[in-house]
Structures are given as C-alpha cells and as structure tokens.
Amino acid sequence: MKIDRLIGIIAVLQQNKKVTAPYLAKRFEVSRRTINRDIEDICRAGIPIVTTQGKGGGISIMEGFNLNTAVFTTEELQAIFAGLKSIDSVSRISYVNRLAGKIAGEGSVVPLPDNILIDLSSHYKDSLASKIELLRKAISQKRLVRFHYYYSKGEADKLIEPYLIVFKWSNWYVFGFCTEQQDFRMYKLNRLWDLIVTETGSVPREIPEQQKDFDSHMTDNYIITAVFDSSEKYRLIEEYGPGCYTGTEDGRLLFQRGFTNMDHMISWLLGFGDRVEVIEPAEIRERLKNIARSIQSKYG
Structure with a gap:
C-alpha cells in the first residue's frame, strides 16, 4: 500500500536527521523515482521536506518545523499498528509487520501493541x-x-x-x-x-x-413491537444495547425496533423460540403463526 510507505517515510525522517533517496528506496523496496514522488506527496500534505545535493546531502524535514504536532507520537504509531493488525486479519499480507520493520528497523523504540486483538474475518x-x-x-x-x-x-x-x-x-x-x-x-x-x-x-x-x-x-421498512422474556436480556443488549427495551410490570422486556429485511427479521425472532411475543404489526404475527403451524405439521 502506498499509504504505509508514506507513513513509513515520515517516521524515518522523524527518527533521523537526514537520509538519502537511495537509502529510502532500498528500505521500502521501490525505485528512487517513486521515492521522489512520495516526497512530493508528503510536501503537498503540509510537511516541509528539504533536499540537499552533493556530499553530505540528503532528505530531511525542515529545521525548526514542529515535529510533535506534524507527525507521529509513539501512541499514534501504536494506534496505526492496531488498525493495520485488524486489516491483517482479512489479508494475505501482514501490513503491520512490513510497516513496523520499515519504520523502525533494528532497535525499534515503538513497541507493537499486543493488548489489542481485532479480528475482522469470519468463517469464510x-x-x-x-x-x-x-x-x-x-x-x-x-x-x-x-x-x-x-x-x-x-x-x-x-x-x-x-x-x-x-x-x-x-x-x-x-x-x-x-x-x-x-x-x-x-x-x-x-x-x-x-x-x-x-x-x-x-x-x-x-x-x-x-x-x-x-x-x-439500510432503511427501517418494518417496525415491530415485541415482548421478550427477561432471560433474553443479554441477547438484546449484545445486539442493540441496553436502551433498546423497557421493563414491564410482569418483568418482561418491551422492545421496539425497525428492520430492513423481512426475512432476516422473521429468522431473528424465530431464534428466540417461545421467549418472545410479537405485539404488532398484525402481518408479522400472522406470518409467525403460519410458520409455527408448518413446523408443527412436520413434527406431528
């Protein structure tokens, strides 16, 4: 990704007073022409980069420029790494390891965050x-x-x-x-x-x-009002938060919410078995009755 290279170049310039274009090209495994374009992009982003020619020349951030507000603190880099770790969970390439190595190299002073685990993948x-x-x-x-x-x-x-x-x-x-x-x-x-x-x-x-x-x-095409058994409180909170229901006098949970897809809503309600009763609309009650009759006919 180009963005990980740009972040890496900024971090390298933050940690080193001056580096050369060949050094950056080798470190990020791209051509010098690509590095030159990256430097132009960084300048356009508002970070002043100075290039000097000849012996002792190289690439550096303009002297006196406030690094503390322009680039990344250790905490900010760790936040970036945490985000990349989440992308790693659904990628065939480990972006966090690549970026960490390119930014810090040997003797890194930026510890990778190991107290956050984000897995955005699924069964597939x-x-x-x-x-x-x-x-x-x-x-x-x-x-x-x-x-x-x-x-x-x-x-x-x-x-x-x-x-x-x-x-x-x-x-x-x-x-x-x-x-x-x-x-x-x-x-x-x-x-x-x-x-x-x-x-x-x-x-x-x-x-x-x-x-x-x-x-x-995802528009709310179907609004339902239902009463759940109190044993299902944890599921309602898990999916919609503690504000999704109000308690009733008999200890049950009054729930009202909109759904986009009728089939998804019916499937979700059926997952609660006899621990939910739909109050309205009438068409949903009737559909659940028909499904219950069909199930009963199969099992006699």
Whole structure:
C-alpha cells in the first residue's frame, strides 16, 4: 500500500536527521523515482521536506518545523499498528509487520501493541481475503468486476464499478455502481461468489453525498413491537444495547425496533423460540403463526 510507505517515510525522517533517496528506496523496496514522488506527496500534505545535493546531502524535514504536532507520537504509531493488525486479519499480507520493520528497523523504540486483538474475518476467512484483494486491485486499476450474487429471493450475475470496501453492521461489503440498475448499491461479500476482475475499465463517477451515508442503504421498512422474556436480556443488549427495551410490570422486556429485511427479521425472532411475543404489526404475527403451524405439521 502506498499509504504505509508514506507513513513509513515520515517516521524515518522523524527518527533521523537526514537520509538519502537511495537509502529510502532500498528500505521500502521501490525505485528512487517513486521515492521522489512520495516526497512530493508528503510536501503537498503540509510537511516541509528539504533536499540537499552533493556530499553530505540528503532528505530531511525542515529545521525548526514542529515535529510533535506534524507527525507521529509513539501512541499514534501504536494506534496505526492496531488498525493495520485488524486489516491483517482479512489479508494475505501482514501490513503491520512490513510497516513496523520499515519504520523502525533494528532497535525499534515503538513497541507493537499486543493488548489489542481485532479480528475482522469470519468463517469464510480464506475466500474473504481473496475477495478483498481482488476488489482492491479492481478499485486501484479502475476496472469493472463481475460476480454471482445470492439474494434472499433468488440469485443473479452482477457487473459493477467498485468504489469502496466497507466493514459495517458486522459484515464486509463492496459499494459500487451497478451497470444494470444504473445506481449505487451495497453487496455483502459473503453472498458474493465467482468474483472476476474484468479487463473493462471505467471512468470514476462522483458519489452523491446522500449515497455516502451508508446507513441510508439500510432503511427501517418494518417496525415491530415485541415482548421478550427477561432471560433474553443479554441477547438484546449484545445486539442493540441496553436502551433498546423497557421493563414491564410482569418483568418482561418491551422492545421496539425497525428492520430492513423481512426475512432476516422473521429468522431473528424465530431464534428466540417461545421467549418472545410479537405485539404488532398484525402481518408479522400472522406470518409467525403460519410458520409455527408448518413446523408443527412436520413434527406431528
């Protein structure tokens, strides 16, 4: 990633009074031309870099520039490492080890954080890492991707322009422009298979501001009111927080919430068995009754 190299160069310049371009090129395993472009990018970001030619020359941060507010403290570097460790959990490359070695090298004074463990992977870790890697490649190269997608009511082949890889609502998604629907859509990676990066390029579109609010993609189409047995308090708190219910006189828990997907909501409610009663809407009560009758008929 270019960003880890830029962070690394800044950290090296913070720790050393002056370094040479060949030294940085060797350390970060890139060409001198790439290092020169990186230095220009760092300058554009507001950190003044000075280059001097001849014997004793090199690259340094402008003397007198306030390093304490411009670059990274040990705590800030540890926060960066913690974030990279979370990316490592769904990547085939260990970014945190690469960056730590390039920033500090021998005799590091920046300890890697070992009191935080963030695992963003799932049961499908291997396939998830492969999908994220392919999507990152497609996004960086501005290429369309093709995949087979499974909906609750069917499946379809999709061709999209990918723009963002999103971790939200405890799941990974790709946000992109669907060429068939001619609109921006979110696709869950665990429902996405046979992913291919095509040779077809795309001209980047400007994402409308309202589309950048990913919560808007998950509208509350179904509002339910239900009463839960008190034994299910821990599950409600785990999923929606302690403010999601109010206590009733008989000790049960009154719950009201909106759901985006009807099938997901029904499946979630059924997971509580007889420890929940839906009060309204009537259509949800009726659907649960029908499912209960169907289950009873199977088991006689």
